[in-house]
Amino acid sequence: MKTVFMVAEKPSLAQSIAKILSRGSMSSHKGLNGACSVHEYMGTFAGQPVRFKMTSVCGHVMTLDFLGKYNKWDKVDPAELFSQAPTEKKEANPKLNMVKFLQVEGRGCDYIVLWLDCDKEGENICFEVLDAVLPVMNKVHSSEKTVFRARFSSITDTDICNAMACLGEPDHNEALSVDARQELDLRIGCAFTRFQTKYFQGKYGDLDSSLISFGPCQTPTLGFCVERHDKIQSFKPETYWVLQAKVNAEKDKSLLLDWDRVRVFDREIAQMFLNMTKLEKEAQVESTSKKEKAKQRPLALNTVEMLRVASSALGMGPQHAMQTAERLYTQGYISYPRTETTHYPENFDLKGSLRQQANHPYWADTVKQLLTEGINRPRKGHDAGDHPPITPMRSATEEELGGDAWRLYEYITRHFIATVSHDCKYLQSTISFRIGPELFTCSGKTVISPGFTEIMPWQSIPLEESLPTCQRGDTFSVGEVKMLEKQTSPPDYLTEAELITLMEKHGIGTDASIPVHINNICQRNYVSVESGRRLKPTNLGIVLVHGYYKIDAELVLPTIRSAVEKQLNLIAQGRADYRQVLGHTLDVFKRKFHYFVDSIAGMDELMEVSFSPLAATGKPLSRCGKCHRFMKYIQAKPSRLHCSHCDETYTLPQNGTIKLYKELRCPLDDFELVLWSSGSRGKSYPLCPYCYNHPPFRDMKKGMGCNECTHPTCQHSLSMLGIGQCVECESGILVLDPTSGPKWKVACNKCNVVAHCFENAHRVRVSADTCNACEAALLDVDFNKAKSPLPGDETQHTGCVFCDPVFQELVELKHAASCHPMHRGGPGRRQGRGRARGRRPPGKPNPRRPKDKMSALAAYFV
DNA sequence: GCAAGGTC
Numbered sequence: 027m028k029t030v031f032m033v034a035e036k037p038s039l040a041q042s043i044a045k046i047l048s049r050g051s052m053s054s055h056k057g058l059n060g061a062c063s064v065h066e067y068m069g070t071f072a073g074q075p076v077r078f079k080m081t082s083v084c085g086h087v088m089t090l091d092f093l094g095k096y097n098k099w100d101k102v103d104p105a106e107l108f109s110q111a112p113t114e115k116k117e118a119n120p121k122l123n124m125v126k127f128l129q130v131e132g133r134g135c136d137y138i139v140l141w142l143d144c145d146k147e148g149e150n151i152c153f154e155v156l157d158a159v160l161p162v163m164n165k166v167h168s169s170e171k172t173v174f175r176a177r178f179s180s181i182t183d184t185d186i187c188n189a190m191a192c193l194g195e196p197d198h199n200e201a202l203s204v205d206a207r208q209e210l211d212l213r214i215g216c217a218f219t220r221f222q223t224k225y226f227q228g229k230y231g232d233l234d235s236s237l238i239s240f241g242p243c244q245t246p247t248l249g250f251c252v253e254r255h256d257k258i259q260s261f262k263p264e265t266y267w268v269l270q271a272k273v274n275a276e277k278d279k280s281l282l283l284d285w286d287r288v289r290v291f292d293r294e295i296a297q298m299f300l301n302m303t304k305l306e307k308e309a310q311v312e313s314t315s316k317k318e319k320a321k322q323r324p325l326a327l328n329t330v331e332m333l334r335v336a337s338s339a340l341g342m343g344p345q346h347a348m349q350t351a352e353r354l355y356t357q358g359y360i361s362y363p364r365t366e367t368t369h370y371p372e373n374f375d376l377k378g379s380l381r382q383q384a385n386h387p388y389w390a391d392t393v394k395q396l397l398t399e400g401i402n403r404p405r406k407g408h409d410a411g412d413h414p415p416i417t418p419m420r421s422a423t424e425e426e427l428g429g430d431a432w433r434l435y436e437y438i439t440r441h442f443i444a445t446v447s448h449d450c451k452y453l454q455s456t457i458s459f460r461i462g463p464e465l466f467t468c469s470g471k472t473v474i475s476p477g478f479t480e481i482m483p484w485q486s487i488p489l490e491e492s493l494p495t496c497q498r499g500d501t502f503s504v505g506e507v508k509m510l511e512k513q514t515s516p517p518d519y520l521t522e523a524e525l526i527t528l529m530e531k532h533g534i535g536t537d538a539s540i541p542v543h544i545n546n547i548c549q550r551n552y553v554s555v556e557s558g559r560r561l562k563p564t565n566l567g568i569v570l571v572h573g574y575y576k577i578d579a580e581l582v583l584p585t586i587r588s589a590v591e592k593q594l595n596l597i598a599q600g601r602a603d604y605r606q607v608l609g610h611t612l613d614v615f616k617r618k619f620h621y622f623v624d625s626i627a628g629m630d631e632l633m634e635v636s637f638s639p640l641a642a643t644g645k646p647l648s649r650c651g652k653c654h655r656f657m658k659y660i661q662a663k664p665s666r667l668h669c670s671h672c673d674e675t676y677t678l679p680q681n682g683t684i685k686l687y688k689e690l691r692c693p694l695d696d697f698e699l700v701l702w703s704s705g706s707r708g709k710s711y712p713l714c715p716y717c718y719n720h721p722p723f724r725d726m727k728k729g730m731g732c733n734e735c736t737h738p739t740c741q742h743s744l745s746m747l748g749i750g751q752c753v754e755c756e757s758g759i760l761v762l763d764p765t766s767g768p769k770w771k772v773a774c775n776k777c778n779v780v781a782h783c784f785e786n787a788h789r790v791r792v793s794a795d796t797c798n799a800c801e802a803a804l805l806d807v808d809f810n811k812a813k814s815p816l817p818g819d820e821t822q823h824t825g826c827v828f829c830d831p832v833f834q835e836l837v838e839l840k841h842a843a844s845c846h847p848m849h850r851g852g853p854g855r856r857q858g859r860g861r862a863r864g865r866r867p868p869g870k871p872n873p874r875r876p877k878d879k880m881s882a883l884a885a886y887f888v
Numbered sequence: 889g890c891a892a893g894g895t896c
Contacts, residue, residue, distance in 0.1 A: 035894075037895090037896085061896060086895080089892095090891095092890095118893095121896095122896080215890065220889090243892065535892080535893095536892090536893075
């Protein structure tokens with residue numbers, strides 16, 4: 027029997043589609059990557075009985091990058107990135123092993139049906155899947171078609187079954203337009219980012235961003251924030267005048283009337299109007315009106331609207347809101363949270379979803395009422411063909427979810443109930459008055475039926491006192507008419523919600539990437555999030571955007587994306603050649619880049635005003651090995667040492683503290699050593715600023731401290747202080763931290779393992795002798811007589827930390843506190859130890875590696 | 889160390 031292999035864009039869709047097509051009779055199992063599932067069922071295909079195998083990828087299988095050697099920032103001129111630097115496709119997420127997974131599952135299949143999302147990215151992923159799978163599928167006669175594309179516009183039974191009934195072919199042109207987009211984004215983004223970063227970091231010491239990035243989405247996003255900032259800065263308040271009248275209604279209540287002219291900007295004219303009205307005793311009713319109006323129930327919820335409300339009403343940033351929503355989704359509380367669609371599919375079980383909420387402590391009454399009196403048909407929204415709107419999938423309580431998860435869930439659920447509620451109906455009453463020659467108006471709203479505002483109370487119409495009943499010709503006595511002086515006020519900084527709206531309007535980013543772009547400009551220190559989630563650009567952000575305005579405003583305008591996208595659409599439609607469009611667009615941006623480089627002084631003039639040159643930044647710390655003058659330590663990210671005499675900069679490890687190390691010098695280059703430490707509970711090691719940037723030996727890499735240095739005789743080197751192989755990681759060596767006394771530490775030079783040992787010893791040295799049993803270096807430990815824990819009042823002992831019974835009580839294994847437990851072997855990974863022991867990377871010096879006694883030793887350490 | 893686009 028033949029097999030039909032089918033692939034969707036994500037696991038959730040593979041499951042829904044398989045369920046529909048198999049009418050629920052499928053068997054499922056997890057794939058080898060743990061993320062994707064495979065759903066199998068029997069059926070017919072092209073008139074024959076077949077086995078169907080439905081699975082998915084997780085978004086893109088591949089990603090584009092430069093060949094490795096072009097990723098060395100100090101060796102490659104960014105201008106080369108426009109054409110010379112070759113690119114390659116790499117697996118987008120190596121951990122998922124997607125290519126291998128597709129090949130394992132697709133091997134020996136006869137047909138393939140591509141169920142990727144029906145947009146350009148989906149079309150591109152089709153070909154990524156084909157590249158992986160076609161080579162391992164069964165070969166058939168060349169005349170028979172084996173590759174099919176299913177096109178669907180919603181995940182409903184009819185749509186999915188229709189798609190299966192009329193399969194087409196994947197669209198190569200659409201896929202190519204995405205290839206072009208990827209290459210353009212990569213080459214342009216990286217070239218500008220590297221150039222800017224290197225140029226400004228080499229000149230200024232207090233830029234407080236380790237990366238000065240540029241991108242066709244993030245830069246216009248920043249542009250919006252700075253544009254608003256400029257408006258605020260250039261705002262000149264204007265004085266204006268308004269007339270305000272008060273008339274007396276029944277029972278010593280008075281009505282405040284608005285002037286029909288609203289305001290005037292000339293004081294004398296306002297005064298003239300005041301003179302014409304202030305002596306009038308009566309206000310005559312000119313007309314009255316009562317209109318029934320409706321405030322519409324909301325459209326079904328999509329991602330962007332959810333993010334807007336999360337930011338403006340819940341105070342949750344888009345990135346955080348998205349993460350919270352994803353967790354709610356994977357736990358089954360809400361439907362898929364990434365969708366552009368605001369229209370419920372025709373067969374969507376609105377009542378069923380509503381029924382789930384019928385006993386909820388917070389909104390049971392509203393829901394029950396809707397169920398008994400009948401729900402309102404939701405408004406017609408936009409169907410983007412991706413996923414249904416975001417809705418609750420089951421009832422949940424505040425205790426169950428807690429915190430932000432609950433607040434987001436509550437909003438989603440209230441929004442859902444609102445979409446099937448009635449519009450809010452209210453009466454808008456207006457009375458128009460004449461006082462002398464001038465017209466004034468008074469209006470008020472009274473609620474007829476609250477409708478959806480009952481479940482979304484923040485949307486409700488504020489209670490107002492009702493207006494008096496009157497008719498044309500009635501008169502009221504005038505209480506007073508006065509002239510008020512006011513000033514126009516500047517706009518406030520852009521709120522996140524407004525920024526999302528702007529991005530959506532200009533096509534910057536997608537529902538999934540908008541939070542990422544906003545997060546980027548925050549993390550790069552271009553904007554800061556102020557109260558009310560308003561985005562205030564920093565000096566750096568302002569200087570960058572003003573610099574682009576000066577040099578080439580197109581670089582920051584929102585049209586930079588849409589202009590390129592227009593070109594890409596030509597490829598997608600088959601009306602332009604992929605190579606030609608790519609070549610032409612790259613050429614345009616290459617020229618822009620060269621012009622930008624040549625004109626960088628224009629941006630630099632702005633930088634000078636806000637930032638200090640390297641030489642004027644930082645504190646003198648350690649001596650340069652070349653000129654023997656003090657170098658300055660620049661603490662701002664990226665932290666580094668700068669020698670203003672030699673005009674050289676030496677980068678240092680980030681995220682820790684740097685101190686001078688006893689004025690000791692590196693025997694190789696005479697630079698004074700500095701001591702890096704990760705905090706009081708963490709680890710520390712000395713490093714030579716020069717060697718750290720220019721590795722002295724072939725087996726060393728950039729970024730290594732003395733604890734990894736293979737110098738054979740230097741007293742700070744790994745060779746002299748190394749003890750033995752790490753108990754957890756594969757390539758690390760435990761090194762004595764000579765500065766750690768009296769709470770002595772031995773720390774791995776690769777991972778975060780730290781052993782605390784020999785507390786209160788006044789001297790600990792690594793002996794030249796090694797342990798007979800495990801080859802680890804012996805430690806020579808001296809205690810003060812009063813504090814010695816050694817048996818029999820001994821003050822000195824030499825032995826192996828792993829094997830010596832006397833040392834057994836004196837060693838304790840810990841993890842350095844400030845290292846990321848996520849990325850390093852934490853306690854949870856310990857079971858795996860012992861595996862691959864004794865293996866070590868070729869060329870790695872490992873002077874005192876214990877034999878394979880590690881399982882015993884590890885037990886000893888714990 | 890860079891971009892933007894998928895999604896886990």
